[in-house]
Amino acid sequence: MSHHHDTEPTDETGMTDEEKRRDQLTSAPDAVESDADPRIDVTHRDGVTRIDIRDDAAVRPGDPTRDPQE
Template identity: 65%
Template sequence: MSENANDMSDEEKRRDQLLRAAGSTEEDAAPRIVVSEHDGVKRIDIAPDAVVRPGPADADA
């Protein structure tokens, strides 16, 4: 995790930052959104397997 920040992609920088905290796991760095583009329109959705999801903690999804 000690690569030069200029040599890292945005995704590598994100992962590196999320894994720096004590006790963090690979699950903490897992993508939480899915971006798709159709006919020039970008759509951003919550990843179906995202551990952290928006909304009340007691809501059934």
């Protein structure tokens, strides 16, 4: 029996993209469940896709040695 939602596509592994992402991010020896927390929000509106880095993301893109306000 599958535990997937009917709207979530799966591949030959039987896993959704989100399940594969979580599996990959939590399989390292010292990984913790929070390693798989979402880091981006994706919204679609009027044919435009917007990707925003979440404020609560533990890992953020950019140069960690520079102040982001500069």
